[in-house]
Amino acid sequence: xxxxxxTVAEQRDGEVRKITYEIISEGRRLADALGQDxxxxxxxxxxxxxxAGLGNYGADKVLVADDPRLxxxxxxxxxxxxxxxxxxxxxAILLLGASAEGKDLSSRLSGKLxxxxxxxxxxxxxxxxxxxxxxxxxxxxxYARVTFENSWPQMATARPKVMDINxxxxxxxxxxxxxxxxxxxxxxxxxxxxxxKDESGKVDLTEADKIVSGGRGMKGPENYKILEDLADLxxxxxxxxxxxxxxxxxxxxDQVGQTGKVVSPGLYIACGISGAIQHLAGMSTSKVIVAIxxxxxxxxxxxxxxxxxxxxxxxxxxxxxEVKKYL
Amino acid sequence: MNIIVCLKQVPDTExxxxxxSDGKSIVTDDIKWVMNPYDEYGVEExxxxxxxxxxxxxxxxxxxxxxxxxxxxxxxxxxxxxxLISDDAIEGSDSFAVAKALAAAIRGLDYDLIFSGQRGVxxxxxxxxxxxxxxxxxxxxxxxxxxxxxxxxxxVKVNRPIEGSALVxxxxxxxxxxxxxxxxxxxxxxxxxxxxxxxxxFEEKTLSDLGLDAGEFGVGARKLxxxxxxxxxxxxxxxxxxGETPQEKxxxxxxxxxxxxxxx
Numbered sequence: 001x002x003x004x005x006x007t008v009a010e011q012r013d014g015e016v017r018k019i020t021y022e023i024i025s026e027g028r029r030l031a032d033a034l035g036q037d038x039x040x041x042x043x044x045x046x047x048x049x050x051x052a053g054l055g056n057y058g059a060d061k062v063l064v065a066d067d068p069r070l071x072x073x074x075x076x077x078x079x080x081x082x083x084x085x086x087x088x089x090x091x092a093i094l095l096l097g098a099s100a101e102g103k104d105l106s107s108r109l110s111g112k113l114x115x116x117x118x119x120x121x122x123x124x125x126x127x128x129x130x131x132x133x134x135x136x137x138x139x140x141x142x143y144a145r146v147t148f149e150n151s152w153p154q155m156a157t158a159r160p161k162v163m164d165i166n167x168x169x170x171x172x173x174x175x176x177x178x179x180x181x182x183x184x185x186x187x188x189x190x191x192x193x194x195x196x197k198d199e200s201g202k203v204d205l206t207e208a209d210k211i212v213s214g215g216r217g218m219k220g221p222e223n224y225k226i227l228e229d230l231a232d233l234x235x236x237x238x239x240x241x242x243x244x245x246x247x248x249x250x251x252x253x254d255q256v257g258q259t260g261k262v263v264s265p266g267l268y269i270a271c272g273i274s275g276a277i278q279h280l281a282g283m284s285t286s287k288v289i290v291a292i293x294x295x296x297x298x299x300x301x302x303x304x305x306x307x308x309x310x311x312x313x314x315x316x317x318x319x320x321x322e323v324k325k326y327l
Numbered sequence: 328m329n330i331i332v333c334l335k336q337v338p339d340t341e342x343x344x345x346x347x348s349d350g351k352s353i354v355t356d357d358i359k360w361v362m363n364p365y366d367e368y369g370v371e372e373x374x375x376x377x378x379x380x381x382x383x384x385x386x387x388x389x390x391x392x393x394x395x396x397x398x399x400x401x402x403x404x405x406x407x408x409x410x411l412i413s414d415d416a417i418e419g420s421d422s423f424a425v426a427k428a429l430a431a432a433i434r435g436l437d438y439d440l441i442f443s444g445q446r447g448v449x450x451x452x453x454x455x456x457x458x459x460x461x462x463x464x465x466x467x468x469x470x471x472x473x474x475x476x477x478x479x480x481x482x483v484k485v486n487r488p489i490e491g492s493a494l495v496x497x498x499x500x501x502x503x504x505x506x507x508x509x510x511x512x513x514x515x516x517x518x519x520x521x522x523x524x525x526x527x528x529f530e531e532k533t534l535s536d537l538g539l540d541a542g543e544f545g546v547g548a549r550k551l552x553x554x555x556x557x558x559x560x561x562x563x564x565x566x567x568x569x570g571e572t573p574q575e576k577x578x579x580x581x582x583x584x585x586x587x588x589x590x591x
Contacts, residue, residue, distance in 0.1 A: 074496075075467060100489035104469045107454040111461030116421060116551030119452045132554065137450055141344040142353065144556050151550035189466045190502075193484070194495035204490035210590070234591055252472075252509045253488060258340060258448065259364060259508050267590040278340055284559065288588045290580065305565040306583055308576045318577030326585045 002092040002152040005031040008082065009042045009054065010101055012073075016042075016050050018207070019097035021057050022163040026124060027095050028058030033126035034092065039063055040174070041085065043078055045071035048176070055174030057166050065179040069188065072195075073101050075108050076188045081181045083112040088180075091153045093131050095124075098157035099206070106157045118146050118156040120262070122285060131156060139258040139281030160206055161264040162285060198253075205256060208237040210267040211286075213256055215241035215279070217272015217293060217312055221249035226313070227271060230320045233327070239263065241273045257282035271312045275300025292316065328382040328480050330373040331436060333429055333443040333459070334366035334401065336394050340448060350555045362397040365444025368506035371513040373442050374405045376476055382439070383407045387432050389417070389425060395529075402524035403516030409529040416534055419546035422450075426458035428544070431537040433463065438501055439480060445470045445505040453505070460503040468498055472509040 007027040009020040024040055031038040037060040042051055044066065051062040065081050082105070086094060094109075096102040098120040110117035122143075123134035131154040132147045148154040198204075205211060212231045214224055224238060231238045240250035242257050256263055258278040268286035273279060275291070275298055283289070284303065291304035292312045301307040308315055338344070339359040347354050362370075373384045384406040388394040391413060398409040412428050420428075433441065441460075446453030453469070460467035472493075473486035483502060487494045516524070534541050542548065568583065570576035584591045 075469075100470065100487070103453060104457070104467075107457035107469070108461060108467060110423070110454055111426070111458035114423065114550075116423065116549070117452075117454055118551060119454065135451075136559070137556070138338070138342075138344045138353070139340065139448060139451065140559055142346060142556050143559055145554045147552050147554055149550060149552050190468070190496050190498040192494050193497050196486070196493040196495065198491050198493075207490055267584070267588075284562075288584070288590050289562075289565070290584070301565075301567070303562055303565075305562070305588065306580060307565060307567045308580055309567060310573045310576055314573035315577050315580075318574045319581060322578045322581035323584075323591055326581060326591055 002090050004037050004039055004089070004091040005034065005093045005095065006039045006041060006086070006091040006153065007095045008102070008105070009040050010097055010099060011042070011044045011047060011050065014044065014047060016053070017099070019099050019102070019160050020054070021165045022160065023095050023097050023158050024054060024057040024059055025166040026158060026163040028166060030093060030095070030124060030126055030131065034129065036092065037061060039091070041065070041082060041179070043070045043081060051176040052173065055172055056168040056170055058172065059174040061175045061177060063177050063179045065181055067183060069183060072192050073105070074188065074190055074192060075104055076190055077183060078105050079108040079112055080187050081179070081183055083109060084181050085179055086113060086153060094153040094155045096157045098159050102157050106155060110155055113153070113155070115151040115153065115155050116148050120159050121156050122159050122162050124156065124158070130154065139278060140284050141277065141281070159262070159264060159285065203237050205237050205239050205254070205261045205263050208263065208265050210234055210236035211239045211256070211263060211265045212236045212269045212271065213239035213241065213273060214244055214271045215273030216243035218244060218249065223313070224250065226316045230316055230323070233320055233323055236267070241279050270300055270304070271316055273300055274298045275303060328376055328380040328439045328476070329437050330376060330382065330384045331433055331438045331441045332366070332369045332373045332384060332386050332401065332406065333441065333456070334370065334386060334388050334397055335363050335390055335447060336360040336397050337363045337447055337449040346556050346558065351553050353556065360393055362400060363444050363447050365446060365448070365506055365508070367513040368508065368510045369442030369444055370401045370404055370406065371511045372474060372506060373440070374514070375511065376440070380476065380480055385410065385436060387412065387429060389413070389428060398529065399524050400516055402527045402529070403520040404514055405520065407527060409527065411529070411531045412537070413531055414534045414541070414544070416541035416544045419549070420544045421549040421551045422452055422454040423458055423550055424544045424548060426455045426462060428534065428537060428539060429455065430459050430462035431539055432532060433459070440483070440500055441503040443503065443505050445507050456503055456505040463503070466498045466502045467505070468496060468502055469505040470507045471504050472507045474504065474510070
């Protein structure tokens with residue numbers, strides 16, 4: 001009988017990434033609902049020292065797979081090790097983060113394990129011993145509540161920055177165990193040959209706590225300076241709507257929306273963005289939405305918590321000045 | 328280089344999505360069906376690689392008969408052959424079943440590279456490509472926005488954007504690549520292309536043609552079950568920030584963000 005909630009930690013360059021704490025915290029809530037244990041899988045190289053800290057967030061056990069071939073994520077290596085461990089221990093639920101790595105890994109794992117998988121979920125519950133997940137579909141125009149049938153472990157990924165992180169409790173500790181696995185070199189077909197770091201050093205949109213975004217109302221690439229000034233002041237990352245990206249004003253990596261990035265910051269300030277449904281698809285789970293637009297009828301005002309009807313070229317610099325008073 | 332491109336149809340992104348009376352599906356009358364946007368990048372890249380290396384591009388579509396139209400569009404863009412997997416029993420299948428059908432059709436073909444879109448803009452799952460790769464026991468390279476095929480046609484180097492960086496990954500062929508926006512700009516089908524497409528080889532396959540058991544498909548066989556489909560969570564009505572001048576509005580907004588929303 002499948003037992004236990006498992007989550008997969010995400011590390012990069014030997015550091016545990018924030019999404020790990022989101023899924024451990026959510027995993028703890030699910031484990032409590034099931035009355036079962038929470039295990040975290042930690043894969044990496046020279047990573048074992050990071051295991052103890054995971055207990056502070058609610059893990060009962062940390063299974064560590066420490067191997068030089070796991071230093072950098074590859075689908076082949078991680079999917080092979082995790083599917084082996086899962087088949088050996090038969091957990092009931094397997095949770096990953098819906099990060100770039102998480103989505104790649106979870107989709108391959110669902111194939112290896114032959115199970116159903118709910119991607120990019122915003123709410124989890126346990127009902128009658130089964131995982132029930134809520135996830136956006138059609139770019140968030142609808143939401144689906146899904147569950148699993150004849151499919152163990154019940155697998156899902158959590159949208160980043162949505163699950164609440166527990167307060168770490170240093171009195172809580174996890175049992176740290178070395179995982180037993182056999183990783184066959186012949187199975188490792190792909191190789192990461194280079195990592196091109198984004199030199200700007202700014203936080204990726206999908207992980208940003210604050211975003212200041214500009215759309216067609218910005219009228220040209222040079223005008224993004226006023227958004228960057230505000231962003232620098234409040235510690236935000238600058239985003240863009242599809243119009244701005246298609247016009248060549250901003251790179252595609254800045255695009256928020258259905259065919260761009262899905263973001264979930266604490267604060268999203270939309271400047272000169274009308275609020276097309278495809279844009280909303282990318283930011284509707286933001287906690288606080290501010291819209292600045294001179295068109296009082298712009299659809300974005302239906303979704304904004306705070307709307308300013310005005311010319312962004314006046315309002316944004318003024319806002320930058322006003323915000324200084326609070327910092 | 329023989330390349331396979333998987334495609335499906337999705338509702339046009341302008342479509343208003345309405346929940347059906349059973350609460351578990353969407354209303355499909357009046358939907359304009361289009362090739363999944365991410366699949367278009369796959370078709371285009373396959374054509375570019377064929378133009379450089381020679382070989383054939385085969386389109387494998389799955390879904391109801393109307394998917395034929397999207398396969399014909401890909402043929403008009405320059406692909407060589409089309410296959411439509413269509414069977415009433417497939418209706419309502421989950422990702423695993425869809426991947427099983429695609430893999431069965433592809434297994435019999437000669438291929439060096441397979442393309443699919445990084446996800447379907449209907450279910451937003453992005454799982455089928457990976458499962459097809461697993462079933463065919465080949466590497467998957469997902470969400471790729473740059474590809475370089477080696478001169479000898481035996482390996483590929485791709486870029487995958489991740490948070491804050493891009494991974495450059497090398498893989499032997501055959502492999503399956505899921506295409507991300509930015510990979511290329513898909514061409515429009517030309518009129519001569521559209522005319523030529525009508526004569527290109529096109530076949531339809533049912534589940535039994537592929538040696539598959541209909542009992543493993545459809546709603547009843549789903550491992551991921553849909554309990555209900557609901558409208559998006561409503562956001563409480565917000566407020567329009569008051570003020571006579573931009574400066575007043577900015578001041579009021581800053582105050583609200585600090586005192587009320589507590590985000591700055």
